[in-house]
Amino acid sequence: MLIVLATSPRVAPGLLSWPAWQALRSADAVLAPAGHPQLPALDEAGIRYRVTDEPGTPPVDAPSADVVVVWLPQPGAEPPVPPGAELLHGSADLPGAHLMDLVATMDRLRVECPWDARQTHASLVPHLLDEPYEALEAFESGDEQAFCEELGDVLLQVVFHARIAAERDDDSSFTIDDVADGIVAKLVRRHPHVFADVTVSGPDEVTRNWDEIKREEKRSKAERHGLDPSGQAAPSALDGVPFGQPALALAAQLQRRAARAGVPDELARLAEAGRGGPVGSVGSVGSVGSVGSGDDIGSGDDIGGELFRLVAAARAADRDPEMELRAAARRYLDLVRRWERDATNP
Numbered sequence: 001m002l003i004v005l006a007t008s009p010r011v012a013p014g015l016l017s018w019p020a021w022q023a024l025r026s027a028d029a030v031l032a033p034a035g036h037p038q039l040p041a042l043d044e045a046g047i048r049y050r051v052t053d054e055p056g057t058p059p060v061d062a063p064s065a066d067v068v069v070v071w072l073p074q075p076g077a078e079p080p081v082p083p084g085a086e087l088l089h090g091s092a093d094l095p096g097a098h099l100m101d102l103v104a105t106m107d108r109l110r111v112e113c114p115w116d117a118r119q120t121h122a123s124l125v126p127h128l129l130d131e132p133y134e135a136l137e138a139f140e141s142g143d144e145q146a147f148c149e150e151l152g153d154v155l156l157q158v159v160f161h162a163r164i165a166a167e168r169d170d171d172s173s174f175t176i177d178d179v180a181d182g183i184v185a186k187l188v189r190r191h192p193h194v195f196a197d198v199t200v201s202g203p204d205e206v207t208r209n210w211d212e213i214k215r216e217e218k219r220s221k222a223e224r225h226g227l228d229p230s231g232q233a234a235p236s237a238l239d240g241v242p243f244g245q246p247a248l249a250l251a252a253q254l255q256r257r258a259a260r261a262g263v264p265d266e267l268a269r270l271a272e273a274g275r276g277g278p279v280g281s282v283g284s285v286g287s288v289g290s291v292g293s294g295d296d297i298g299s300g301d302d303i304g305g306e307l308f309r310l311v312a313a314a315r316a317a318d319r320d321p322e323m324e325l326r327a328a329a330r331r332y333l334d335l336v337r338r339w340e341r342d343a344t345n346p
Contacts (some may be wrong), residue, residue, distance in 0.1 A: 001068050002085040003027070007038060009075035010100050020090030021045075032072035059193050103176055104126030106159045121164055128157055189213065198267040207260060214240065236337050239262035247325035248307075254329055258336050267335045 003023050007016070016024075016038075024030055024042065032039060042049050049072075081087045089161035107118040135150035162176035190213050192198035192279040193206065200206050218239065237257050243250060258267070314321035 002082065003068065003070045004079055004081050004085055004087050005070050005072050005090050006079055006087060007072070007075045007089075008091045008093050008097070010093050010097040014036040016041075016090040020088060023068075023088060027068045027070040029067075029069045030072065031069065033074055036072055037076060038072055052247070063235075074251060101161055102155070103163075105157075106163050107324075109164050118158070119164065124157065124160060131157055180189070189217075211237070211260065236340055238333055238336055239265070243326075243329075247322045247329060251325055251329050251332075254332055254336075258332075260297075261336075261340075263336050263339060267332065267339060270331075270335055 005020055005023060007020075024045075024047050030042065030047060031052050032042075032049055034051050039049065039051075079087075106116075110311060112118065131150070131153045135147065135154050138146040138150040141147075157175055160177065162174065162179050165173055166175045167173070188195045190210055192209065192213075193200040198209070200209065232249055237260065238254055241250070241253050241257060244254070311321045
């Protein structure tokens with residue numbers, strides 16, 4: 001009987017299933033190509049084997065039923081299995097294990113490819129913007145395979161930047177493992193209802209908890225940098241909103257954050273009108289509610305068309321719609337922060 005014992009190159013040598021070890025220990029003969037990563041583990045386990053130079057198919061015909069031969073092909077792709085032979089998987093990948101292949105591929109490209117070797121954080125920055133938009137376009141097309149491929153391009157940017165950072169020999173260096181550790185720690189910290197004993201009633205309470213956790217993270221970050229949190233600017237509900245994003249996404253994120261914090265609707269209308277003067281007392285600004293939800297918006301059935309018409313109107317007035325909206329977003333930011341100061345200092 002011939003047993004083809006397949007192993008994963010992403011699992012450490014020696015970490016084999018119990019059936020695999022049983023097959024190796026009970027076999028009449030164990031065959032493996034030279035340099036197979038499992039050979040040192042077989043030596044430590046006291047299992048005798050014979051090295052053969054055949055890299056692909058088993059180097060023997062199927063033995064008789066009363067003789068058991070185990071063939072260890074090189075780890076990797078599914079090996080060929082002769083008729084009458086048994087395929088036994090000695091180790092298997094965990095979900096996400098193929099990310100190790102991407103890291104190894106990037107390491108090699110960084111050394112052997114002249115183009116990859118010369119890239120810097122700065123030269124790759126345009127791709128940090130381009131690749132997510134290409135992924136979004138693939139998603140909108142409904143082509144799931146294209147979406148999968150474009151997500152790979154997004155992932156490449158993370159691995160590429162981490163590889164460049166790992167080459168530095170100062171305190172600013174970091175590795176792909178540092179990137180992974182950081183996001184895992186953040187996810188665990190921001191989900192105490194999953195990883196700790198916090199109980200929540202629903203998504204709204206999860207969001208409120210996130211906001212409080214993020215405020216505490218900002219205080220801790222200030223302390224780590226030797227800053228007195230009490231001497232810093234008062235925290236704002238809009239802290240952390242990246243102003244580098246496109247204006248429409250920026251405006252939407254500002255308004256979502258403000259709505260969660262109970263910022264009055266009137267501030268959005270003041271920003272729309274280009275008025276950034278003193279807001280006055282908190283009670284005079286208007287009712288608390290969802291920002292931008294006034295009756296003037298209408299049913300919302302043609303919001304896309306209305307936005308398109310506004311772009312056309314801006315062009316007709318020789319104004320850049322992106323810059324105009326960014327200016328309104330900054331006015332809104334100032335108004336919200338002023339309102340927050342008034343709320344804490346009536």
